[in-house]
């Protein structure tokens with residue numbers, strides 16, 4: 001497939017935003033259980049706004065993919081059958097809940113509403129955060145299923161696609177949370193950094209498994225079945241036009257194998273290796289800037305990763321567009 | 326239920342592209358139009374077509390066989406392109422099974438084209454919506470046309486009658502008989518999309534006849550004995566046996 005930058009930015013930006021929100025809420029839960037020092041409400045409020053801004057930026061990027069963005073609201077109507085439509089609903093839902101979560105913290109509306117079994121005080125932020133967590137996981141699922149549900153594109157048609165979107169989003173979000181707490185001078189850098197590294201390692205596992213899987217399989221259909229002529233020597237002589245068409249532009253990446261190999265090594269390094277080393281270094285050196293660098297490099301790596309993700313997909317329609325004459 | 330479709334006979338298609346041009350001519354100015362072009366008179370022309378004729382070659386020279394292969398939306402009975410559409414712009418008509426795009430609802434996300442394994446949906450770069458074969462829905466449902474013209478433009482244009490049109494759910498229709506009796510097949514059947522359009526394969530039509538069958542050896546009724554012509558005075562009537 002031809003990688004569209006609008007979709008690359010959409011999926012990577014909302015991934016970071018969702019991961020960052022999960023990081024904030026995890027931090028709050030740990031603090032509630034007295035495993036971590038409680039943070040100022042400002043920390044959560046500003047963090048939520050950063051997360052929201054990332055989701056919003058992703059939303060804007062997605063509009064560049066549409067031919068008619070002014071009609072985008074229509075895309076919410078077919079949620080019964082279309083994962084794309086479900087994403088269109090899940091994204092604003094997550095944004096709304098994250099906004100409420102941040103607002104509750106900003107106005108310090110964190111008086112316990114009631115107390116469960118005498119130990120767990122439940123306030124608005126806990127409820128909003130819980131709902132937000134559901135929405136964020138739902139959004140991860142929808143975004144990934146847009147690709148994982150296309151049974152003709154075998155490179156994507158796998159639960160690994162969902163795992164990759166989830167782990168890479170969470171990893172980059174926790175990485176940003178580490179950078180954010182380092183910037184704010186809070187003591188959570190180690191906590192977020194550790195979880196970022198764990199998520200990154202899970203992501204490494206599923207992403208490498210995906211690369212391995214995609215290097216192995218063969219497509220279920222071939223030219224013989226596409227044309228219905230079952231001759232061992234069948235070759236296309238003309239595709240019916242000479243100037244290119246939507247079918248030759250949208251479904252071919254047109255990049256050399258050498259460049260793709262380069263991109264693959266680059267993203268493996270930038271997403272999985274360098275950030276982990278930088279976070280460990282930051283922990284040892286107690287640096288405030290290294291986590292930010294780790295996040296920045298990982299995010300750039302994720303852009304390359306998503307680019308590669310699109311080029312990995314071989315569409316069966318390409319069988320009909322093999323030779324121009 | 327009715328399922329309108331085309332049956333394309335690869336045994337007779339000569340690859341003349343008459344269906345391609347008549348399709349564009351009819352549809353660009355009809356209900357499904359316009360079918361816009363970019364740089365039509367430049368070095369790198371491109372544009373929207375609902376129907377393309379491709380050419381394939383089987384075998385190794387000199388024992389080759391050329392196939393001209395017209396390709397358009399197959400109006401699948403279980404179309405994967407329809408449920409993925411987030412807006413409901415892509416739909417399958419209940420009454421006749423034709424798969425259509427409502428240009429007023431389409432947001433141009435191109436997701437349907439990703440979900441079609443046949444590569445027959447084409448995005449209109451100018452109108453920014455998805456386009457595809459409508460089976461000339463504005464012709465075939467137009468009751469003011471005489472029945473003989475209530476057919477897709479490509480079917481009417483085909484000089485070799487390689488394109489047959491009809492209801493594949495009616496077992497007695499011309500298309501159903503052709504599929505049944507001449508080995509009609511579907512493209513990429515592995516996916517279970519159940520394409521409605523079918524293709525008829527190449528067929529060799531030779532009669533089995535031997536040399537001695539051409540001349541009757543026994544000739545019991547002496548039918549093939551020619552009258553001997555008189556040496557002189559023959560007239561036209563004499564040879565008109």
Ligand code: SF4
Nearest residue numbers: 398399401404406441
């Ligand atoms: S051929 Fe493609 S566009 Fe046409 S109905 Fe089937 S899946 Fe949809």
Ligand code: SF4
Nearest residue numbers: 410431432434435437
């Ligand atoms: S491009 Fe149009 S018809 Fe296709 S899925 Fe998107 S909205 Fe539906």
